[in-house]
Amino acid sequence: MNRGSSRKKIAVIGSGFSGLSAAAYAAKSGNEVHVFEKHPQPGGRARQFKTETGYVFDMGPSWYWMPDIIEGFFADFGFKVSDFFKLVSLDPQFEMVFSEEKVTVPEKNEDIRELFEKIERGAGKKYDKFMQSAQFKYEVGMKDFVTKPCYNWFEFASLKIAGSAVKLNLLSDFRKYVSGYFADPKLRSLMEFPVIFLGASPQNIPALYSLMNYGGYVLGTKYPMGGFYQLVLAMKEVAEKQGVTFHFNHDVQKINTENGKVNSITANGKDYEFDAVIASSDYHHTETLIPKSLRNYNDAYWKTRTFAPSCLIYYLGVKGKIPHLKHHTLFFENDLDNHVDCIYLNKKWPSKPLFYACCPSKTDPDVAPEGCENLFLLLPLAPGIHDEESLREKYLREMLGRIEKHTGETDLISRIEYKRSYCVSDFISDYNAYQGNAYGLSNTLSQTAVLKPKIKNRKIRNLFYTGQLTVPGPGVPPSVISGKIVGIEVSKLKIK
Incomplete structure (x- = not known):
């Protein structure tokens, strides 16, 4: 297709956070953008x-x-988060349960500092020093480092990034x-837990x-x-205000190419012509939609990658309240490394698992009937693991x-009035996720x-990739950033 102008007709496959972003x-840059989503609603893994x-x-x-990163998305389009939904600060932020005791993390930073000092003498000052360094990494990392398209290392040669390398x-x-900062195992666990969902043991994640x-x-x-779905709906509304058109219940079955270019996609058996395609669908799955000779990576490549965990999730509606449960609770009574080894080394169901419980009805009365609790349980697992119903139960x-x-x-089991499980095989069937990774x-x-x-196909000049399998990586804010990177890059593409 050739429209004789810089305005392009662009297809986006998938409406998760990276696809919405x-x-x-891409639409803000003046392009005609169409989003194709296999489900009847937007959000991908963040559906409701x-x-x-x-x-x-x-x-x-x-x-x-990282509320500032999300706020930054809306600011780019002249909006604020508060234009779309009410954001509340949790106090306490979360609770971590150990074998003999529990640690409740308060809302305010100065109170967290006091908590650290109470658990380990001198840890308050070390906490300040740790967070001072972490703030520097955040400001350089999230504002400069992770915003690069990562075509090559020269992108990181700026004085700011190069001078900050150490x-x-x-x-x-x-x-x-x-x-190097903390001796107490509870404090170490408090600091290590956020990186678990980056997909590796803390000793394999860069500091x-x-x-x-x-x-x-x-x-x-x-x-x-x-x-959390309010964020999905808000981003969809922002996209629509830029002129984006959404096509729900449209499963993309093929990306059609000719002479090193995408010329159309096939969705629900019908061909749609486009000047460029952005795939926010699973990267590996996206590449199965094009001929093997045109793929960036073969099956052998994917088999050698280290994937972040999959997980077992339960959505439970519970009659009656659970007074001593917080909004977020991490159950760390067992050894972290033992569970991590089951994910990355042994590829088996853990014998002594750690898990996470979310009870949003503690904060939001509208997510459960009056007098009841909404309970979300998540247990990290190895991708590709067998997940029959009896194991889930x-x-x-x-x-x-x-x-x-x-x-x-x-x-509690007798008080459950609604129950739904979700595991490895569901991630595969719903999201075409490689080995059911989450x-x-x-x-x-x-x-x-x-x-x-x-983010760009090497052999097809107008096919791009976005999402948690490319830069900058897993998580909601990185996915939003990933979409921004690719949305801007595709807009630079010249139509031939």
Whole structure:
């Protein structure tokens, strides 16, 4: 196709956070943008569903961290977060349960500092020093480092980034870095837990990612009233205000190419012509939609990648309140490394798992019927693992038993009036996720920046990729950034 102008007709495959972001930025640049989504609603992994009895479940993300990055998306289009939904700050931010005690992390940074000092003498000053360094990494990392398209290393040759290389701790491992500050195992766990969802053991993650501690603890843990899905709806509205058209229940089956260019996509058996395509669908799956000879990566490549975890999720509607359960609770009674080894080394169901419980009805009365609780349980697992129903149920009972022990409640299973599980096979069927991964590629040093799968196809000049399998990586704010990077890059493309 050739329209004889810089205005392009662009298809975006998938409406997760990266797809919504890419669509909005591409349209803002003056392009005609169409989003194709296989599901009847936007959001991808961040979809939401409601039950007839009044429960409202966010299906995926629940930690609203790095609020400034999300606010930055809306500011780019002349809006504020508050134009679309109410964001509240959680106090406490979360609770971490250990075998003999629990640690409750307060809302205010100065109170967290006092908590650290109370647990370990001298740790308050060390916390300040840790967060001062983490703030520097956050401001350079999230504003400069992760905003590059990562075609090559020369993009990082700016004086600011090059001069900051040592202070960014790119070559230090996160575990050693944390242990250099804190001796108490509880404090180390508090600092290490945010990187678990980056997809690797803390000893395999660059210390750069202490920026997450700043983006979470110091900037605070937020919650959008109405659920995390409010962010999806707000981004969709922003995209529509730029002129983006959405096509729901449209499954893209093929990306059609000719002479090194995409000329159309096939969705629901019908061909649609486009000047360029942005795929926010699973990277590996996207490449199955084009001939093998035109793919960036073969199957052998994907088999050698380190993937972030998959997970077992339960969405539960519980009759009656659970007074001693917080909005966010991390159950760390067992050894972290044992569970991590089950994900990355042994590829098996953990015998002594850690898990996470989210109870948004503590903050938001509209997500559960009056007098009831909305409970979201998540247990990280190895991608590609077998997940039959009996195994899911076994782990549900274990998680409920540990919640009972923590809260003093009894027989929670008899109080469940709604139950739905979601696991590896569901990630595959719903999102075409490679091996059912939930969080994309691990942010290990060998899979960082230029070493991640490229955002542009090397053999098809107008096919781009965005999302958690490319730069900058997993998580909601990085996915929003990924969409911005690609939305801007595709707009630079010249039509021939």
